[in-house]
Amino acid sequence: LRLTRADLDALPNYVPGRSPADLARELGLPEAIKLASNEVPYGPLPGVVEAVTEAVTGSHRYPDMGVVALRQALAERYGVDADRIATGCGSVALAEHLVRATCLPGDELLYSWRSFEAYPIIAATSGATSVRVPNDAGHGHDLAAMAAAVTDRTRMVLVCNPNNPTGTAVRKAELDRFLDSVGEDVLVVIDEAYREFVTDPEVPDGLTYLDRPNVVVLRTLSKAWGLAGLRIGFLVAAPEVAAAVRKVVTPFSTSMAAQAGALAALAQADEVERRCALVVAERDRVTEALRKLVPDVPSSQANFVWLPLGDRAVDFGKACEARGVIVRPFAGDGVRVTIGTPTENDAFLAAAEAALA
Ligand code: PMP
Missing domain, CATH: 3.90.1150.10 (Aspartate Aminotransferase, domain 1)
Structure with missing residues (x-):
């Protein structure tokens, strides 16, 4: 059995x-x-515990499934329309939802290795096929080799920038070249869980690539924003991609505590x-x-x-x-x-x- x-x-x-x-x-x-x-x-952060405590006095009710106030606050902070944003129970869950919303069994999901350990798990459990390109000698992404590994079955490429666990980051010129070469029918996910710690001005902000409809930016409030225990991440993408993710997301997975905590945290930039x-x-x-x-x-x-x-x-x-x-x-x-x-x-x-x- x-x-x-x-x-x-x-x-x-x-x-x-x-x-x-x-x-x-x-x-x-x-x-x-x-x-x-x-x-x-x-x-x-100051104010987070109080905001969460206040919010959960209503915890016999479901949270706002549309996450309207938080998506609006994120939209204002990052200068994008709220319809480009989806939230989830940590960016790791969002990555899973994104694969669920975009990849069919047999589609190839390409990433550098070693990178975030959740990628192979997400690919395998979603029915996508993992394709790994080894990191370069400096422990970073080899974007030229990744571009060469794209096939007509590649549905998604994950660029972890900065890369977990090596801390390396790809620079604007390389990323521009990569995006130009892959074509718009391949989704390029820029996982920016650690964006707030970037100090090298040559490392681009993924949000500056949103004029390309195939780019998806993944962010989390677990790291710099100090909300790891509340589980809250978000993605910014073309409106139809964000809408597809909101459709497949586990209902109510951005909890009342997460929404209130995130709103309070965003006020502490x-x-x-x-x-x-x-x-x-x-x-x-x-x-x-x-x-x-x-x-x-x-x-x-x-x-x-x-x-x-x-x-x-x-x-x-x-x-x-x-x-x-x-x-x-x-x-x-x-x-x-x-x-x-x-x-x-x-x-x-x-x-x-x-x-x-
Ligand atoms: N992406 C990367 C690269 C990470 O390192 C992590 C956390 N280790 C995540 C996403 C997920 O973070 P969370 O689910 O807490 O938002």
């Missing part, structure tokens, strides 16, 4: 990482440091900018310190750094955990480390030094 799909067995699990409480208990420490999920370490600047300064400090231990750490445009440790990745992760710091190893490849507070980063750097000594 087989109760589940056989093809799921071959898929890796989305790994949430270890619980800091469990690790602290195991090590007998007051607390462990979690630098594994690319969250910002400063707590919810200045504070978000201040926090991002702190993260960026720490990112650059941590990168420089790590390069003394691992010479080929790529420059990051996100709120994490990548250590290309190859076969040493898992042992390095264990050594950091033994010192109370949870990082994210990818077996045989590298380790992703989220930027935390200066104290957390110092604890990580001490652990890294000990691990690599």
Whole structure:
């Protein structure tokens, strides 16, 4: 008797990482440091908890399924029409809805690898065929090779910019060339979960490409906006693509708490900018310190750094955990480390030094 799909067995699990409480208990420490999920370490933005608390006094009712107020606020902030916006339970769910709304079984979904671990899971469970193009020697997308891998079955290309987990980013000239070469019947999804941490002026804002109807921009409020626990992401696309996504989205999946929290967060843009600047300064400090231990750490445009440790990745992760710091190893490849507070980063750097000594 087989109760589940056989093809799921071959898929890796989305790994949430270890619980800091469990690790602290195991090590007998007051607390462990979690630098594994690319969250910002400063707590919810001012006003968010109050807005959510207020909103959930009405939680015996369904939320606004049209997400009208939030879509309008996003439209104003990003200078686009609200009919181009769809929201969902995190941008990972939206990516899934987008594939569901646009890809048929057998359609090819192309992405660089290594990239966001949810992509292969989304492709496989949606019936699309994953086509992976290896990252270039600098751990970033090889857009020329990706363009060459497009076939007449390619339905969607995912460009993760900056790329999770390597932190690299594609620049405007390369992306322009890529978009010119792929043709308008291929959807190009620019996943900008980490856009707010980009400091290189050559890295383009995906929203500037919306005059191309095949471009879809995915954003999240989980990272810079500090709402990971409320689960809220959005996409901006051609109106008919956004409408198709809103049609297939799980009904009411943008909860009342998520809508209220997001509206309150959007009113705190200045504070978000201040926090991002702190993260960026720490990112650059941590990168420089790590390069003394691992010479080929790529420059990051996100709120994490990548250590290309190859076969040493898992042992390095264990050594950091033994010192109370949870990082994210990818077996045989590298380790992703989220930027935390200066104290957390110092604890990580001490652990890294000990691990690599
Ligand atoms: N895209 C990328 C590249 C990510 O790294 C993540 C989170 N790890 C997401 C999307 C999804 O974030 P969320 O579902 O929290 O919006």
